[in-house]
Amino acid sequence: MLWLALHFPCFGLEVAERRAGLQPETAPRILVRDNRVIHCNPGAKDIGVRVGSTLATAQSLASEGATLEQLREDPSQISARLQLMASLLYRFSSEVSLDPPDAVVLEVGRSLGLFGDFSSLEQAVMTLCDQLGHQVVPRTSSTPSGALLLARSGSRQLAKVPLQALPVSEKQYERMANMGLRTFSQLQRLPVRELGQRFGQELVDYLGRVDGRLPDPREALVPAAEFNESLHLLDPIRGKQALYEPMQHLLEELCCWLTSCGLGAALLKWRFLSHHQTLAAHMPVPLSKPQQHLRAFFDVSKLHLERTALPEDVLGVGLEAAGLEVWQSESLTLFQGNLNDDHAQQHASEAELAELLDQLGARLGMQACMRLQSLDTHIPEKAWAAERKPRRKRPYTNKPYTNKPHTKRSHARHIDPRQAQRQAQAAPLRRPLWLFSPPRPIDVTQLRLLEGPERVQTGWWSQAVSRDYYVAEHTSGARCWAFREASSQWYLHGYFG
Amino acid sequence: MQKPTSQDPLHHPDIWRAGQIQKAQATQPSSFACLDAHLPGGGWPLGSLCELLLPRAGIGELQLLAPALAALSARQRWIIWIDPPFVPYAPALESLGIDTAKILLVRIRHGRDQGEQRTQKKAAQDALWALEKASRSGTCSAALAWLDERYLRPRDTQRLQVAAGQGRTLTCLFRPEQALESASMAALRLRLEHLPDERPQATNAHRLNVHIAKRRGGWAVPNLKVTLNPPAPRPDPQAVQAQLELWRSERQQTAAGLPLWQHSETAEAPLERVH
Numbered sequence: 001m002l003w004l005a006l007h008f009p010c011f012g013l014e015v016a017e018r019r020a021g022l023q024p025e026t027a028p029r030i031l032v033r034d035n036r037v038i039h040c041n042p043g044a045k046d047i048g049v050r051v052g053s054t055l056a057t058a059q060s061l062a063s064e065g066a067t068l069e070q071l072r073e074d075p076s077q078i079s080a081r082l083q084l085m086a087s088l089l090y091r092f093s094s095e096v097s098l099d100p101p102d103a104v105v106l107e108v109g110r111s112l113g114l115f116g117d118f119s120s121l122e123q124a125v126m127t128l129c130d131q132l133g134h135q136v137v138p139r140t141s142s143t144p145s146g147a148l149l150l151a152r153s154g155s156r157q158l159a160k161v162p163l164q165a166l167p168v169s170e171k172q173y174e175r176m177a178n179m180g181l182r183t184f185s186q187l188q189r190l191p192v193r194e195l196g197q198r199f200g201q202e203l204v205d206y207l208g209r210v211d212g213r214l215p216d217p218r219e220a221l222v223p224a225a226e227f228n229e230s231l232h233l234l235d236p237i238r239g240k241q242a243l244y245e246p247m248q249h250l251l252e253e254l255c256c257w258l259t260s261c262g263l264g265a266a267l268l269k270w271r272f273l274s275h276h277q278t279l280a281a282h283m284p285v286p287l288s289k290p291q292q293h294l295r296a297f298f299d300v301s302k303l304h305l306e307r308t309a310l311p312e313d314v315l316g317v318g319l320e321a322a323g324l325e326v327w328q329s330e331s332l333t334l335f336q337g338n339l340n341d342d343h344a345q346q347h348a349s350e351a352e353l354a355e356l357l358d359q360l361g362a363r364l365g366m367q368a369c370m371r372l373q374s375l376d377t378h379i380p381e382k383a384w385a386a387e388r389k390p391r392r393k394r395p396y397t398n399k400p401y402t403n404k405p406h407t408k409r410s411h412a413r414h415i416d417p418r419q420a421q422r423q424a425q426a427a428p429l430r431r432p433l434w435l436f437s438p439p440r441p442i443d444v445t446q447l448r449l450l451e452g453p454e455r456v457q458t459g460w461w462s463q464a465v466s467r468d469y470y471v472a473e474h475t476s477g478a479r480c481w482a483f484r485e486a487s488s489q490w491y492l493h494g495y496f497g
Numbered sequence: 498m499q500k501p502t503s504q505d506p507l508h509h510p511d512i513w514r515a516g517q518i519q520k521a522q523a524t525q526p527s528s529f530a531c532l533d534a535h536l537p538g539g540g541w542p543l544g545s546l547c548e549l550l551l552p553r554a555g556i557g558e559l560q561l562l563a564p565a566l567a568a569l570s571a572r573q574r575w576i577i578w579i580d581p582p583f584v585p586y587a588p589a590l591e592s593l594g595i596d597t598a599k600i601l602l603v604r605i606r607h608g609r610d611q612g613e614q615r616t617q618k619k620a621a622q623d624a625l626w627a628l629e630k631a632s633r634s635g636t637c638s639a640a641l642a643w644l645d646e647r648y649l650r651p652r653d654t655q656r657l658q659v660a661a662g663q664g665r666t667l668t669c670l671f672r673p674e675q676a677l678e679s680a681s682m683a684a685l686r687l688r689l690e691h692l693p694d695e696r697p698q699a700t701n702a703h704r705l706n707v708h709i710a711k712r713r714g715g716w717a718v719p720n721l722k723v724t725l726n727p728p729a730p731r732p733d734p735q736a737v738q739a740q741l742e743l744w745r746s747e748r749q750q751t752a753a754g755l756p757l758w759q760h761s762e763t764a765e766a767p768l769e770r771v772h
Contacts, residue, residue: 347573348636356575356636360603360627370602374587384587386602431589433559434582449741450701471701477691478555479703484744494586495555496703 002109002118005147006089006125007137007154011102013039014134015081016071020234024133029069030058038073075101084253085132087223091260092125097144097218103151105144105218131252145209145216149184158210159185167206172199227257227265227321230273236313240305243272243314247305248298250319255294258327264290266323268297270304273316280311288361289354290325296355303362379458379465380493381437430454430471432481432494439483439491447472447482447490456483471496514714525667528564535709535718536685541565543638544665545684546658550710552674554582556691557705560593560725562669566639567594569667574638577601577631580624582643599638603627606645621648625657632660632668639667646673655682677710686711692722702726 008014013031017024028044030037035055037044047068049058055070062068078101086096086104092115095107108121115121122138129136139150146158153165161184163176175198181187187195188207196204208214231246247270258265266287274280285304291297361369370386377383430451452470467483474480479496507514524540526533533539541547541562549558570576576599578585587597605624606617621644628642640661654670661668670683677688690706703725709718 350573352634352636353573353575356631356634357601359630359634360601364603364605364623364627368603368605370604372585372587372590372597372600372602374591374597384584431586431592433563433586433589433593434555435584435586437584444741444744449738476553477693478553479557480555488744490744495583497555497557497559497583 001107001142002112002140003105003142003144003147004093004108004122004125004138004140005099005103005105005144005151006129007103007139007148007151008085008129008134009102009137009154010039010041010135011082012073012078013041013071015078016073018081018133019074019077019232020071022234027069028062028067029071031071031073033073044068078102083221083224084229084257085129085134086221088128088132088253088256088260089125090221090223092121094220095218096221098221099148103148105148107144108140128256132256143210143212143216144218145206146212149210159183159188163187168199168203172203175199223261224257226324227254228318229253230271230316230318232273232316233314236315238313240310243305243310243317244302246317247301247319248294250317251294251297251301254297254319254321255292258292258321262327263324264292264327265297265321266290266325267321268301269320269322270301271318271320272310272314273318274311274313275315280314281308283308285362286358286366287323287354288357289350290323290327291351291354292327293351296351296358299355300358300362303359306363378456380431380456380469381435381439384435430481430496432496434495434497436492436494439493442482442490442492444482444484444490446475447480448475449482453484469493523665525565525568527561529561529723531721532561532707532723535712535715535721537713537715541667542684543667544662545713546654546661546668546670546682547685548654548670548672548676548681548683548687550672550674550677550686550688552690554671556689557703557725558671558689559585560703561689561705561707561723562639562641563590563593563595565667567596569638570594570596570599572599572638574636575599575601575631576639577603577627577637577641579603579628579631579640579642580606580644581641601637617645618648621645625649625653628668629656629660631664632657632666633664635664635666637664637666639669641669641671643671646676651680651682658682658684681711683711684713685709 013029014024016031017029024041026041026043028047028049029041030044030049031039032055037049037051037053037055037058040049040051040058044058048061049068058068082098082100082102082104086098089096089104089106093106093108093111097105099105108118111121112118115124118140125138126136137151137154139147139156141147141150141158149161149165150156150158153161155161163173163181163184166173166184168176176187188211192204192207195207205214209216229250231250233246237243237246254265254268266289268285268287270283270285271279272281272283283301283304285297285301287296287300357369367388370388373385373387375383375385447470449470449472452472453468454470456465456467456469458465466486469481469483472480472482480492481494481496482490482492484490506512522538522545523543524536524538525543526540527536536542549561551558566576576595578600580603585600585602590597590600603624605627606620624642624644625648628640628644631637631640649672657668657670660666674688677686686709688708688710690708692704692706694702694704705723705725707721707723709721711717
C-alpha cells in the first residue's frame, strides 16, 4: 500500500478568490474568520501580516502601503470544493478519501501499473491541481495518517516532523515542549504505556495509525453522480465576450469530471443569474452526440450564447450536465495529427463529425441541418426523406440506410427467381439528381422526348397517382424528367443535373 | 553548368515551369479522361476552391462531379450541400454510388428558423459562414454551395480558398455564368455549357462542353467535350416520337378549342378531363 496525501496549503484563500472570480495576484489579500487572519497571500506576508494576527493588526499594517483586500471564509464552499477536487482525483485511484478541511489522501500503490512509475503519476496529479488553480504539497507514506502528517508539515521524513503538525491540543503541545520533545522521532521513542498515561489513549492510537501498527480504515469517496456547478462574479458582466472566461472555467471542470467518471454529456444546461441570485436566462445546448472534450463544448456554447438574450448584468454563471452516457472512446491512429498520414487526411473521428453538426445547428438552427435518406417506394416524391434529428442508433455507418418495411420482405419470398434475375439484368431505373417538389407544370412543346415511357401507378387504396415518365430534353438544353398525368397535363419533376 | 542553347531555352535547369509545381496537391480524379488530362494534378483539387459557372441549373453539373463524390463518400467525412436550388434526390445519388449517409444538407435561404424569417443578407452571411466553417473544419471531404451572388465579394472567395486549403476540402461553388466577369480567388474555374447531341436521332448522349477558365500552373483550356452518360442506342425513337406527336396534336386541339370556352373561367378543367 502506498498512500499519496495532497495538502492544499492556501485552499481557503484560493476557494474564496475563485468564488469571487479574482485572479491570484501579488497585491496583499487575506482570508478572515472571526476577525482573525487565517490565510494570507505572499503580498500580505511582505507587508508583515501573519496567519493568526487580528484583522485590526492587518489593517494597521496595510494602511501604510497598499490597500488590503479582505475575503470572508465560507466553510460550505470549501467543503464543496474539496469534494469536487476529490472526485476529479478519482481518475488516479479508486480509493480517494477526504481529510477536511484542506487535504485529500489516495491509495496509489495499485495505480502504478497503469501510470508506469510513481514520478509520472505524481506529475499528472500536480498538473491537474495546477490546472484547477491550487497549490499542492504531495507526500507519500505507507499509511494514510503518515502521508497526511508529512504533507501538512511539509517535511520529507517522518522522524523530523515538528510536533506542531500533530493533531493535538495547544495544552498537550505545551506539555510536550516542556518535556523537551521537539520532533516526531523523540515522541516515537517513548514507551507507549507511559505516553498513554500522560497524554491519553487518543495520542497513542494516532501514533499507532501513523506507524501502521493499528488499522486505519478510511471512507472511500463515491464520485458525484451529477455535475452542477456555478460561479459567482463580484463585478457584473455586461458583454457576452466577457462571459467566455467564466464559462471556460466551468467547462474545464466539467471535462475533468466527465473523464474521471468515464461519461460523455449530450446536453449542457447553462443558467445566468442576475441580481439577488434570480435566474435571468436559461440556455440549453443540445449536442448530437455525447461529448467529453472542452473544444466541442466551448465552440457550440459560444454560438448558442450569441443567439441568447441575456439580462444587462450577469452576476453568476451555472452549468449542469445532462444526457449523460457512458463515453465510448475512439481508438486514435498511431500518427494522429500527422498531415502526411493518409488515414488522418481521409477520415475524421465521429466526435469531430458530430461537432460540425452541432456548430452549424447552433448558429443556423437545428431545423436547417438535414440528412438524406432514400425510402423503398416506387412513388418518386416519396422515395426520399430529409431527416432532421440526428441518428442515434446507427450513426455514420458506411452502408446506405434503407428503411424496408417488413411486409415487403415477406412478399419478396414469393417472387419467381427467374423473374428476379431478369429484373436484376435490366438497366437501373433512370432517376434525376435534382427533384422538384412540387412538380412544375410545363408545356410539352418545349420538350424533346428521349426515353420512356415508364409508368408509375399506385393502388386504389392510397392517393391515386398515375403517371407516364419520360426523359426529355428541354429547348434550353437541360435534361429533364417529365411526366404526363392522366389528365394529359405535363409536369417537370426533375433535372438530370 | 549546362549552357542554355537557343533551340531549347526551357530546358535550362534554372527555369521552372508552372506545371511542375502542381504535383504536391492531393486530387480526386474526375473519371472523365479528357477533363483529368487538363486539370492540375489530374483531378478535382482536394483543398482548393473550385467554381463551376453555369448558364442554368441542371445542365449536368452534378453528373460531372458524381464520380468524384462517390469516391469521396467512401471516406468517413461529410459531403455538405449548402442551399442547393432543388432537392438532391437520394435514390439517384445512391444509384451513382454516393453514400447518402455522408450527405449533410443545409438549407438556409429556404428554411425557416423557428418562425423568424431571416433577411436575405443575414441568410447570405450565414451560408457563407457555414461553408467556411465546413471547409475549414477538416470534417468534410467535399462542400458544395449555391450562394447568393448579390452578397458574394471577391475577398469572400479568398477566405473560402484559404479555408478549403486548411480543411483539405473540395469546395465547389456553383455560380451563374455572368460571375466569370467578376474577380475570384478560386484556384479552378470551369465554365459549363450544354453541347447539343451530334446524332440526336441515333443516341441520347448527354454531353457538356467544359471550358477551363482558370487553373493553376497552366493556361485556360476551352472546349473540352465531356460525355456524361455512355452513349446508348435510343429505345425505339419512332415510337416515342409518334407518341409525342399524338400528345402535341391533342394539345393543339385543346388550344384550338379554348376560345369557345374563354368566357368561363372554369372552362379549362372539364375540357382537360375529357382527354
